[in-house]
Amino acid sequence: MSGSVRLYEVSLRDGLQNEPVVVPLEQKLSILNGLVSAGFTDIEVTSFVRPRWVPQLADASALMSQLPKTDDVRYWALVPNQRGLERGLEVGVQNVATFLSASETHNLKNVNRTIKESVAGLQSVLQTATAEGLGIRGYISCVFGCPYEGDVDVEKTIDLAHAVLDGGADEVALGDTTGMGHPEQVKRVLMRIVDSGISLDKIALHFHDTRGTALANVYAAWQLGARSFDGSISGVGGCPYAAGAAGNACIQDLIHLFDRMEISSGVDLERACHVGAHLEGALGRSLPGRYHQYWQGSRDRKAVKSA
Amino acid sequence: MSGSVRLYEVSLRDGLQNEPVVVPLEQKLSILNGLVSAGFTDIEVTSFVRPRWVPQLADASALMSQLPKTDDVRYWALVPNQRGLERGLEVGVQNVATFLSASETHNLKNVNRTIKESVAGLQSVLQTATAEGLGIRGYISCVFGCPYEGDVDVEKTIDLAHAVLDGGADEVALGDTTGMGHPEQVKRVLMRIVDSGISLDKIALHFHDTRGTALANVYAAWQLGARSFDGSISGVGGCPYAAGAAGNACIQDLIHLFDRMEISSGVDLERACHVGAHLEGALGRSLPGRYHQYWQGSRDRKAVKSA
Numbered sequence: 001m002s003g004s005v006r007l008y009e010v011s012l013r014d015g016l017q018n019e020p021v022v023v024p025l026e027q028k029l030s031i032l033n034g035l036v037s038a039g040f041t042d043i044e045v046t047s048f049v050r051p052r053w054v055p056q057l058a059d060a061s062a063l064m065s066q067l068p069k070t071d072d073v074r075y076w077a078l079v080p081n082q083r084g085l086e087r088g089l090e091v092g093v094q095n096v097a098t099f100l101s102a103s104e105t106h107n108l109k110n111v112n113r114t115i116k117e118s119v120a121g122l123q124s125v126l127q128t129a130t131a132e133g134l135g136i137r138g139y140i141s142c143v144f145g146c147p148y149e150g151d152v153d154v155e156k157t158i159d160l161a162h163a164v165l166d167g168g169a170d171e172v173a174l175g176d177t178t179g180m181g182h183p184e185q186v187k188r189v190l191m192r193i194v195d196s197g198i199s200l201d202k203i204a205l206h207f208h209d210t211r212g213t214a215l216a217n218v219y220a221a222w223q224l225g226a227r228s229f230d231g232s233i234s235g236v237g238g239c240p241y242a243a244g245a246a247g248n249a250c251i252q253d254l255i256h257l258f259d260r261m262e263i264s265s266g267v268d269l270e271r272a273c274h275v276g277a278h279l280e281g282a283l284g285r286s287l288p289g290r291y292h293q294y295w296q297g298s299r300d301r302k303a304v305k306s307a
Numbered sequence: 308m309s310g311s312v313r314l315y316e317v318s319l320r321d322g323l324q325n326e327p328v329v330v331p332l333e334q335k336l337s338i339l340n341g342l343v344s345a346g347f348t349d350i351e352v353t354s355f356v357r358p359r360w361v362p363q364l365a366d367a368s369a370l371m372s373q374l375p376k377t378d379d380v381r382y383w384a385l386v387p388n389q390r391g392l393e394r395g396l397e398v399g400v401q402n403v404a405t406f407l408s409a410s411e412t413h414n415l416k417n418v419n420r421t422i423k424e425s426v427a428g429l430q431s432v433l434q435t436a437t438a439e440g441l442g443i444r445g446y447i448s449c450v451f452g453c454p455y456e457g458d459v460d461v462e463k464t465i466d467l468a469h470a471v472l473d474g475g476a477d478e479v480a481l482g483d484t485t486g487m488g489h490p491e492q493v494k495r496v497l498m499r500i501v502d503s504g505i506s507l508d509k510i511a512l513h514f515h516d517t518r519g520t521a522l523a524n525v526y527a528a529w530q531l532g533a534r535s536f537d538g539s540i541s542g543v544g545g546c547p548y549a550a551g552a553a554g555n556a557c558i559q560d561l562i563h564l565f566d567r568m569e570i571s572s573g574v575d576l577e578r579a580c581h582v583g584a585h586l587e588g589a590l591g592r593s594l595p596g597r598y599h600q601y602w603q604g605s606r607d608r609k610a611v612k613s614a
Contacts, residue, residue, distance in 0.1 A: 179601075182567035183526050212560035212597030213567075215523040219490050253519035260489035260520075288600070290519030294486075 004264040005222070007254060008042040008173075008204055008230045009035055011279065012063075013078055014248055015236035016056045017047065019283060025059045027282045029066055034275035035233070036068050039267040044076040044097060048084035064091040074135060080111065085125050095135035097173070098125055098164070102156040103146035106177070110141070115156075119163055126167035138164030139173045139206065143189065144217075145180025154189050158196045161203075171202050173230060176217065179210025183220030190224045204228035207249045209235055209288075214249035215257055222263075229254055234276035235289035250289025252276060311571040312529070314561060315349040315480075315511055315537045316342055318586065319370075320385055321555055322543035323363045324354065326590060332366045334589045336373055338582060342540070343375050345578035351383040351404060355391035371398040381442060387418065392432050402442035404480070405432055405471070409463040410453035413484070417448070422463075426470050433474035445471030446480045446513065450496065451524075452487025461496050465503045468510075478509050480537060483524065486517025490527030497531045511535035514556045516542055516595075521556035522564055529570075536561055541583035542596035557596025559583060 012028055023031075028045075035043050045067065051058035060077065067075050076095040079085040088096060100118040101107035107115045122138075129136050142149075143157045161172045174189070186205070194200060205221045205228070207214040218229050231254045237247025255269045273295040280287050280296075287293075319335055330338075335352075342350050352374065358365035367384065374382050383402040386392040395403060407425040408414035414422045429445075436443050449456075450464045468479045481496070493512070501507060512528045512535070514521040525536050538561045544554025562576045580602040587594050587603075594600075 180567075182564060184568045209597060211563050211601050212522055212557065213564060215519055216526040216564065219523040219526065250519065256518055257489060257520060257523065260487075261491045288597075290516060290595075290597075293595070294518050 002262055004266065005258055006042065006228045007040060007251060007265050007267055008044065008228060009040045009232065009251060010044045010230055010248060011232040011236050013044040013047050013057065015232040017054050018238065019056055021283050022056050023282050025062055028063060031275060031279055031282070033068055034271065034278060036070055036073055038271035038275060041072060041266060042074050042076065044078065047078035048087045049078070049080050061087060061091045064093060076137065079125060081121060082124050082128065085128055089132060093134065096129050097137040097139055098122055099139035099141060100160060101141040102152045102160060103142040103149050105148035106142045106146050123167060126169065130168035136169040137171050137173055138169040139175055141175040141177045143174040144176040144185055145178065147178045154192050157189065158193060161193060161198055162196065165198065165202060171204055173204040173206045175206040176208055179208035179213065181207065181217050182213055183216045186217045186220045187224055190221060190226060200225045204230060206230040208238060208247060209249050210238065215253055218249065218254060218257065233272060233279050234287035234292035236279060236287055247288065250292055252289055252291040252295070256291050309569055311573065312565055313349065313535045314347060314558060314572050314574055315351065315535060316347045316539065316558060317351045317537055317555060318539040318543050320351040320354050320364065322539040324361050325545065326363055328590050329363050330589050332369055335370060338586055338589065340375055341578065341582035341585060343377055343380055345582060346574040348379060348573060349381050349383065351385065354385035355394040356385065356387050368394060368398045371400060383444065386432060388428060389431050389435065392435055396439060400441065403436050404444040404446055405429055406446035406448060407467060408448035409459045409467060410449040410456050412455040413449045413453050430474055433476060437475035443476040444478050444480055445476040446482055448482040448484045450481040451483040451492055452485065454485045461499050464496065465500060468500060468505055469503065472505065472509060478511055480511040480513045482513040483515055486515035486520065488514065488524050489520055490523045493524045493527045494531055497528060497533060507532045511537060513537040515545060515554060516556050517545065522560055525556065525561060525564065540579060540586050541594035541599035543586060543594055554595065557599055559596055559598040559602070563598050
């Protein structure tokens with residue numbers, strides 16, 4: 001093995017938040033146990049957003065109270081604002097993720113605030129979280145393109161990344177929210193961020209595979225020295241109401257890529273695939289991840305052979 | 308635009324040869340017209356393999372006789388042996404592709420010959436094709452891994468590449484036949500090939516996207532200086548009998564990747580996507596290509612909005 005990477009798993013939050021099916025708490029806990037046993041060290045499990053906005057995650061407090069006990073995993077919860085953070089703290093959240101967008105239009109559509117208002121609101125969240133000794137991640141959305149605005153100025157991302165880190169965050173996750181990024185752009189953005197004085201060990205990459213570029217983007221970022229990558233089991237996420245709108249980078253694709261490159265992710269590919277089969281059953285739809293589909297196909301062939 | 312790439316389209320040959328449905332000649336010609344109008348310069352249209360082995364391509368001679376007339380496209384046909392080449396010459400083939408495997412076991416299973424026997428048999432094919440002034444491509448399969456043998460020694464590939472080029476081929480296509488390759492390996496193999504004295508302008512890369520690595524592999528090869536890439540519309544190909552066994556690199560994924568990187572492929576992405584929709588209809592199954600699925604999903608959403 002030549003080095004290692006850290007994979008940050010987002011199925012239960014980013015993966016489920018747009019699903020038409022509400023996955024029951026027991027199913028989520030079963031999936032979570034699968035993720036833990038596969039070896040993930042960072043799992044984003046829910047969001048303390050208003051339950052009526054995202055009914056899929058309305059069980060956030062209950063879920064947080066029943067997390068598998070282990071010292072090997074950091075559990076993360078998204079907190080959209082101070083109220084969300086307080087709800088998290090009530091149930092002992094230890095790692096929180098905040099978010100805002102590098103695109104003004106996307107930020108307005110997402111949270112009905114300007115970026116400036118979001119940055120101002122974030123300060124108290126970061127202060128409280130820092131005072132409570134929490135791990136803090138700051139997502140920046142639409143870094144590699146915005147469905148409303150198209151290209152997004154990298155200076156916006158750099159300003160926000162500094163604001164988030166200066167406010168106390170441990171890391172910044174750069175989001176390719178709708179899968180518009182390409183590998184040469186990923187390199188340019190990361191080089192500009194490094195030039196601005198931010199070390200790559202503070203940066204995670206959150207790609208979506210909408211147009212097939214996620215793994216090429218991961219590889220480009222890895223080449224530059226990035227070592228932290230987000231993904232979801234079997235690529236769950238995105239907007240499943242519309243056929244073909246793919247979700248997050250399929251985390252099995254990432255595990256397999258790094259396995260083949262002899263870089264340790266610490267995650268067992270086969271176990272991750274079993275979680276994918278379970279998740280597909282829970283959602284009642286097939287999931288798009290490429291390795292997931294390959295693995296399911298191999299399994300079906302074996303079943304046919306032994307039948 | 309900063310440079311250009313050449314895309315080599317293989318839907319009608321590699322894409323269809325394992326399909327359970329036999330696509331009628333008129334449908335093939337309609338798809339071929341779509342490919343030509345999308346701007347592809349290199350299209351592999353069929354194989355002169357024995358019709359009873361591959362009934363999907365039994366119309367090879369009829370198809371070759373009805374190719375759209377244009378000076379902008381090189382039409383290619385696969386010729387497994389001297390007999391196949393002669394059948395091609397009877398109908399005026401101008402560019403032929405030969406093949407053998409870098410894996411002994413795969414070569415035996417594929418053509419019931421050792422690699423040595425294949426190389427010997429290839430000499431007369433290459434001589435005749437050269438004497439006839441044909442364009443010649445030599446495929447080498449399983450360069451990046453073999454489903455039977457696992458890792459494949461790059462020296463095998465280098466020896467075969469030299470044999471094929473010395474025999475008169477214009478280019479060698481390195482095949483990742485079952486999608487086992489990864490980008491660091493692609494770089495290592497290409498560097499070794501260049502070190503052996505073969506210029507990268509003689510090399511095409513033929514990736515399959517079985518495990519999601521195709522675009523990362525394309526990107527890695529492009530970084531090293533390779534400029535010729537194979538793909539099929541919507542990723543048709545592979546083994547469709549088994550769910551999830553993905554086919555060739557989806558050529559729309561490649562067009563989109565290079566469009567985003569401002570590298571000219573000369574192919575119109577939207578037109579290629581329309582061919583994908585047509586092909587999906589002709590096969591009666593959904594095709595796996597990521598950009599294809601994104602495009603179909605966007606189309607469905609528009610249809611719902613206007614309904």
